[in-house]
Amino acid sequence: MTLGEQPRPVRPTVVSTTPSKPEIDPILEALDPDRSRPADVVNSQGLTLSFGNKRILSDIHIAFRRGTITALIGPTGCGKSTFLRTINRMNDKVSGFRHEGDVTLEGESIWAPRQDLLSLRRRVGMLFQRPNPFPMSIRDNVVAGVKAHQIAKGKQLDVVAEERLRQVGLWDAVKDRLKDSPFRLSGGQQQLLCLARALAVGPEVLLLDEPTSALDPISTELVEGLLRQLTPALTLIIVTHNLGQARRASDNTMFLYEGQLVEHGPTEELFERPKEARTERYVTGRMG
């Protein structure tokens, strides 16, 4: 569990609070040479959210820089999952759902009338706490979203499946059992399969809700290593109760407490020199 000692690409930590910093990742530069897209992929502008009369999130202001990994930490029930599920609009159908403020994706409100919900969810993928492969073959799982969005068909699907399984490092383990049930895989492998499934539809943003809390340390390390490789092409927001994981795997950290964004900033800074007393209590293990 010492992923911090593994070699990992050293990149300037991009902080959304100081957008004047001109340091842009070279890979990002290549992806978007004329910088036509906003640097903040997701931007929560004063998001306030309630279920019925119960206010869950209060006035959240935060921007997520393209190609970064942001850890979302905070005690249980503080609204981490709710915040995450707002971004791909999984909360919209919850009874009593109301919101003020706005969340934008690439500069456009996620609730804008011309925003198509299904393509929004294609652009904003999600990985859940418990691996949730569908009851279909391993190969069909990987391409389930691809088929639904009619991105590819026929033989192309096999190519997509192989490519994505390779990307998550699962190919060698499953290449001879693509037609088998996914439930015979280990928990960690199932989670990697779900990651492959989410990646297959080509998202820009990936939301991860405690993706490794049901996994053993070795699988956890595997998943964490993978997440790093997904940047900077993808922007990741990861909810975690594991502070070690937040420190190891993220560029920025945001600390949520009772529905309020108490503090956010570069991970190292937030853990080493927290500005708020509540943050300090939490990251030193004296709260929650």
Next chain:
Amino acid sequence: MSSHALPGTGRRRFVTIGFRVGTYLSLLMIMGPVVWLLAGIVVRAVPHFSWSVLTHPTTGESGGLENAIIGTLLLMAGVLVLAGGIGILAGLHLAEYAKPRKNGKESGSLLRIASDVLSGFPSIVLGYVGYVALVLGLHWNFSLLAAWIILSVMVIPYIAKSTETALRQVPTAYREGAEALGMPPGYALRKVTLKTAAPGIVTGLLLALAIAGGETAPLIYTAGAFADSPVSMSLTHHPVPYLTFLVYGFYTLPENASHYLAYDAGLVLVVLVLVLLVAARLVVNRTQKHSEARRG
């Protein structure tokens, strides 16, 4: 199985043994009658059974079962389409679309109450309703259509309930997974939800068919009670012969030949239901080879 020692001693051990005995007893209570009934039919039917029974129609108070077998199959096929279609759609509505309203009441509650009330009606009452409304009221006489409708009304609540239950048991994780991938709702319903619920739905449908095939009372009022009537494809104005009437009607006739025919009819019904059961198992196994329950 019980190679490991029972946990604890004294009271707890006593309770454990008590439970085990209890489960075996209840197994016996279920298996006993089944075996007894099956054996009773087989012992009485098989010794004098001749295959020609299957290929000759009933004439007077003896003969064969050909027309009754075809009649029963026709009745079941109609129920499969009519009750299966409506019942599954109703179950789908109850499980997927009847979402709770703001005031906490479910919009599906009216449908659910209606369905529950309907399932509480004695089948003979439904049969009589069919007789008054369809056979006499609409001048359909004893007919296939009247029988289909009344049998369907009888089993639709059952199919709706089993479909709803099967759909509600589909893990939220599957639904959310599909939702988060941006699958269109109808697509997710077909490819993930319905597929997962298929065994439950098929099993419910099958039991409903078996119930319909085994009914007598509502059929006497709607399909008629003429064992030797020929099978007709017309929907109205022709009575339908069916196996259960032979079981019910011929058993009390004086001639031995009639009794034999009644037992043969019972045997054919049992075989029919067994074939249905096996067929459904095969279908379920084919669609469920990737299910979570079969991870072994």
